[in-house]
Amino acid sequence: MTTATLYEFELCPYCQKVRAGLELKGIAYERVQVNPMNKKELPTLPPSAPRKVPVLAIDGEVLWDSTEILGYLDAHFAGPPAFLPAEEAARAKTQEVEAWVDDALTFALPTVIYGTWGEAVKAAQVTARTSNFGFFQNAMVRAGGSVVMHQVSKRILKKRNETDGRAWLSREMDRFEGWLGEQPFVCGAEITLGDVATHGALTCIREFPAFTELMGARPRLAGWYARVAAARTDRRVGPSATPHAPPAAHAS
Ligand SMILES: N[C@@H](CCC(=O)N[C@@H](CS)C(=O)NCC(=O)O)C(=O)O
Numbered sequence: 001m002t003t004a005t006l007y008e009f010e011l012c013p014y015c016q017k018v019r020a021g022l023e024l025k026g027i028a029y030e031r032v033q034v035n036p037m038n039k040k041e042l043p044t045l046p047p048s049a050p051r052k053v054p055v056l057a058i059d060g061e062v063l064w065d066s067t068e069i070l071g072y073l074d075a076h077f078a079g080p081p082a083f084l085p086a087e088e089a090a091r092a093k094t095q096e097v098e099a100w101v102d103d104a105l106t107f108a109l110p111t112v113i114y115g116t117w118g119e120a121v122k123a124a125q126v127t128a129r130t131s132n133f134g135f136f137q138n139a140m141v142r143a144g145g146s147v148v149m150h151q152v153s154k155r156i157l158k159k160r161n162e163t164d165g166r167a168w169l170s171r172e173m174d175r176f177e178g179w180l181g182e183q184p185f186v187c188g189a190e191i192t193l194g195d196v197a198t199h200g201a202l203t204c205i206r207e208f209p210a211f212t213e214l215m216g217a218r219p220r221l222a223g224w225y226a227r228v229a230a231a232r233t234d235r236r237v238g239p240s241a242t243p244h245a246p247p248a249a250h251a252s
Pocket of ligand 1: 013054
């Protein structure tokens with residue numbers, strides 16, 4: 001049986017895309033938290049590969065880039081679900097949704113994770129809790145991480161000509177709901193790549209108040225999120241799967 005190792009950061013939407021893909025394909029995987037400062041846990045990569053996460057070691061191969069990894073999983077683990085539908089228009093649509101995840105959603109999400117000081121402090125705590133830091137690095141991340149992350153969020157907003165992360169995310173989710181329409185999944189009755197990528201990326205904010213706000217305001221999105229979460233739970237193999245139960249309380 002295939003067992004994969006995913007090298008990741010907990011709050012990285014690209015890594016969460018891959019986790020969604022692995023779970024939906026029923027592939028058991030282990031997670032290795034990579035230290036963002038030196039990335040020393042990463043396996044040997046060819047010089048052409050960026051030293052970024054996600055990296056997936058699977059069946060003797062080392063893969064990087066979330067889009068490439070999902071493509072590999074779909075090619076080698078035929079499904080169900082098949083991430084790419086056979087019909088051309090559906091295939092183009094689901095690829096468009098994945099491209100939107102990579103180009104827009106993954107940039108909007110950090111601005112609601114790190115947007116306020118309270119959120120940035122919480123995010124630094126999540127990173128410190130889940131990473132392989134030594135005592136001093138851990139203390140540094142808790143103290144300094146929130147400042148850095150808050151700055152990162154401000155920089156993204158400026159670069160994208162946005163002023164309010166929540167308003168931006170809301171517009172992006174309007175777009176997603178437009179693709180979804182009244183269907184169970186973006187291409188109809190079956191989960192495809194666009195669902196995998198969007199669900200994975202949104203998983204990053206599930207511990208944050210913005211997630212509860214978003215789902216509370218959008219029953220159609222909440223229904224879709226729950227359907228994909230149920231499929232991930234049903235098909236997952238092994239203990240590493242992402243918990244999807246909404247957190248009991250949201251400390252900010
Ligand atoms: N296109 C890549 C993007 C990966 C990426 O940007 N990863 C970020 C984390 S969210 C990273 O590793 N950043 C560390 C760095 O740039 O040093 C993918 O889809 O996997």
